[in-house]
Amino acid sequence: MIKRLGTALAVLWAAATASYVALLLAPGDTIDILVGDGPDTPEIRTKIITEWGLDRPEFVQYLSYLWRLLHGDLGRSYQLQRGVGEILATQIGPTVQLTLAAAGTGVALAGIIAIVTAGRGRWLRGVTSAAELVSVSVPPFLIGIVLLSVFSFTLGWFPVSGAQGPRALVLPALALGLPVAGVLGQVLRGGLERALEQPFAVTARARGLTERALVARHALRHALIPALTLAGWFTGTLLGGAVITEVLFGRPGLGQVAMQAVTGRDMPVVMAVVLLSAVAYVTISTLLDLAYRVIDPRIRG
Amino acid sequence: MTSLVTVEDLRVSFGPAEVVHGVSLSIEPGECVAIVGESGSGKSVTARTLLGLAGPGSAVQAGTFRVTGRDARAFTTGDWRRLRGRFAGLVLQDALVSLDPLRTVGAEIAEVLALHDVVPRARRADRVAELLDAVGVPEPRTRAGQYPHQLSGGLRQRALIASAIAADPQLIIADEPTTALDVTIQAQILRLLAERRAAGTALLLISHDLAVVAAIADRILVMKDGRIVEEGPAREVLAAPRHDYTRSLLAAVPSATSRATRPAPDLSVQALAGINLTRSYGSRRVVHDVSFALHKGETLGVVGESGSGKTTLARLALALLEPDQGHATLHREPWTQLRERERRPLRPRIQLISQSPLDSFDPRHTVGRLIAEPLRLPRAERFARVLDLLARVGLPPETAALSPRVLSGGQRQRVAIARALGPRPDVLVCDEPVSALDVSIQAQVLDLLADIQAEYGTAIVFISHDLAVVAAIADRVLVMKDGRVVEEGDVEEVFTRPRHPYTQALMAAVPRLELSTL
Known part of the structure; x- marks a missing residue:
């Protein structure tokens, strides 16, 4: 039974990692998406980058993503500017x-x-x-x-x-x-x-x-x-x-x-x-x- | 007193094919009637028809068909159902599959009690325990809560019998009730059936084995191709068979006479030897310190019951399994100690023939392709060699184009032998090679093996649970129990004067045609 639980965790970790890699490989710039239709100035861009922590190395971003996942934090939606957990919970x-x-x-x-x-x-x-x-x-x-x-x-x-x-x-x-x-x-x-x-x-x-x-x-x-x-x-x-x-x-x-x-x-x-x-x-x-x-x-x- | 069952001119067909052609029989209260015949003789269908269970798509016709005096031809489904279990209980071959493997044996027995309202619900658990106790199952309350796969072959066959007698029927129909069992267990189950009969229950015993029914049958019916070819009191049928087929069945029971005609083994040439072979699976030691030597032209019989380590010994001899201790030699050269890469060129010299050839054949290949596969020959010569081999095992050349699935059991075993002979081996390891075959076919395959040995001087390891078969073909014999060799020696010596108590028990349990008492 413990072995099963271990396998289950491994599968979840693999799913999280695979989707993270997919995110990295996805075409398009994250910052572009975050800026969206709003005002686009270098200052706003810098603000967004520091706010979302995009200036850190990718591996550190990945670890912090996993760390937040472990605490049940699914992150924030780019488009809706709301917690992803909250969106999923209502739907x-x-x-x-x-x-x-x-x-x-x-x-x-x-x-x-x-x-x-x-x-x-x-x-x-x-x-x-x-x-x-x-x-x-x-x-x-x-x-x-x-x-x-x-x-x-x-x-x-x-x-x-x-x-x-x-x-x-x-x-x-x-x-x-x-x-x-x-x-x-x-x-x-x-x-x-x-x-x-x-x-x-x-x-x-x-x-x-x-x-x-x-x-x-x-x-x-x-x-x-x-x-x-x-x-x-x-x-x-x-x-x-x-x-x-x-x-x-x-x-x-x-x-x-x-x-x-x-x-x-x-x-x-x-x-x-x-x-x-x-x-x-x-x-x-x-x-x-x-x-x-x-x-x-x-x-x- | 009315007969339990009377049928005259019983005909059963499946679609256009009639498989039972006008059988007549009757069973009186308390008597034991046996139907003997080989596979496909219609004996099982006949027996099941007596319960209205001929099978899906069957059509049953009969001149007379009376069950406890009532006309069964007019029975509704409900009439049949009330009779089943209550009037007659059915015992089939292997309780591992004849009892529902997903339910406890207690639940299976209780089902009969509930269906026929034998005892009130509150008493059922007690009654299940009483029934298991009556058929000789120890600790009946614990056993009732177990599943068929948790019981030994003998115990679950007893549980199956308990379910058949739960509603106290007047008749037990037992269809090959001991065929899947070891010989000592077979003797116990036959004794149990004889006890039920002594208590007044009639018995219809179906078997391919005349020796099995000889011990308890009052009357014997011999069936062949859907007809009864001979019937009469058991003693008369066994002592003075009138029909040729019965005589051939009696003659086909393997006996030691065929051995005399073979050339003596060449003891100066050692073909295969095992030295202190030991092998465990996990913590269970399956083969313990077994040594043997096999010479050119010699047959070494290995006998023992299921779980005695026979098949593991065969795998060790073939170097398909690494021994934990000890080793085996082939022609006095290292064999099991070689690396597989070094062993591969020597592999053609030792070949295997297994119990169920169909499982060891790729079902999509033709017979010709199966036999050609191990041959290291140019394509042009290969086909000629396949035809040679087919001829050697007594099969027509057309067989090469057929799928093994359309062949009979005996023909398949011949193909397996032809395939094993292809690489011209000096040693054949035969693991239960005739156990799945009808007795007359067994004799033919044994004769073929003996011929091959006489012609090529092949050394044979012959593994079998069947002492009669080993007695017929082996020169020397190893008796195995729990992974150890408990007795070994000349086959005649061991079988006529067994020294070890286990060998004595084995010999005593073999059903015999007791002609001397007639």
Whole structure:
């Protein structure tokens, strides 16, 4: 466990360093960005340089960046002239809401699809496989546009944009969750079908178990193991997809913040978002490792 | 008294392929019926059909199909389900995979109790412990909380049997219940099944091994290609088999007679020797101070149960694993002490044949490519040599173009032998080379190895858990237990007059066709 924690810290440090190097390599002069549209005189420039500590050697700047990170200080936004921590804190809520809703939608849909279609006839499987393939191969923004045009513009069931109330969450969560459902559904079904052919499934049937109970009590746990492996990948998909989905549906959130920061070369914000993704990634993969141990006694050692 | 099961003209097909062609059988209360046959004979499908579990995509037809007097052809899914576990319990080959590996054995047994409402919920934990105790599992309460992989092979097979008898069925269907077990454990499990039968439970025993069923079956049915070719009281079938196939099954049980026809080993030429070989994995010593010598044209059998260090010894002999202490020599020259770079030119002289050739083949290669790979020959000669080798192991030249996946187990092992012979080795290390094969195929592969030895004077290290197989092919034998050699000597001497108590226990546990008592 201590080893895991060490690895997690190392990953975070690597993410912080990589984004710092990216900042150094980024085209454009930091001072230009800081000056922005304001008055531009040599005096102002000198003031900015001393204020932001840009006259120090790069390595010292890097160390002081790490030092501030350790104290939870993410720096100040170039554009908004506010603390990055403060900006993220106000925007993180809607994004967490969206990703959780999307993950929930994806997992629930995948579970239903897998359980209903596992081991069934060719026709049903063909239809769901095709649907899964479409949901995986079509990019989320296109799914989002189709959902918007059908359910918002034509039918008017859901609001077109914004984040007011649970109704506004339905379409973005679907757009983001459908690709997850597609992949996860295929993996879960494959896992279920493999488990249902195992000797222990034969033994369980020979005890008088119904197929439904066999799936619920035995096969599902076996199918979860390969599905968990994918969950790490979902974290990436969901975080990346959230940016696009938020922009498309006009939702506030980290996605919007990240978009504006990237286009405006607001590097402290970009770096903070990268770090935050790394934290999310590391946390989730640690949780997944724990989940493996709960599900599969054979790797408890 | 009504029969437990009566079927007449049972036919089972999967799609267009019929795999059981008109089988008739009946099981009376309290009797033990055995179905014997090789893989693909339809014996397992027949047994499972009696529980309505022929498998997905199967179609079952029968002239008569009665279970406890009721017409099973009219059974609904629910009718079958109520019978399963309650009327008949199923025991499969390997409890490591036949019990759910993600659940405790106690949970598996309790599931049967809950399904058939055998005892009230509050009593279930006690009943699980009683059942485990009844099948001879020590510390039943602790064991009930453990997972299959935490139990030894014998204990988890007992737990599987406990789950099969939890609802007190009238019939136990045991499909190869001891095939995955060591011989001493096999004897214990057979004794346990015999005890259940003595207590009044009928037993349907499915096996590929006539010797296993000989000890407890009342009646034997011999199946081949989906048909019953012979049936009768066990004594009659074993003592006076009427059908050729039964006779060939009995004859195929390896015996020491084939050894007499081989030329004697040349004791003046030492091929391979191990000197005080010792190897540990972590703190566990797997091979402890093992010495042996192998001569030209000689076969050294290495017997022992799983975990005795046989395979590690094979790896040490092949110099695939560095010994912690001791060394091995090849033709009286340093072998394990060389650096791998110096050893590589000598590697063709010692080759390996493993239990499961399919795992040691690249499944994407053709047979021809597999055999050609170790050959250091110009391209033009290589193909001719591949065909030679195929002919030598008795395979037609067309095999070269096939994928190993489409071959039968026996054919694959022949390919493995052909590949090992390619570099013209003087030493073959065979690790359980026939353990995955049907008994009649075993005999063919053993004959092939003996022929090759007679022709080329190859020295063979023959590792097996199966004493009968070793007795048939080896000149001398090492008996291993917990990494040590407990007994060694001439194979006949060791097997007829074992001195070490462990060898004696091994010999006593071997199931025999007790023809002398008939």
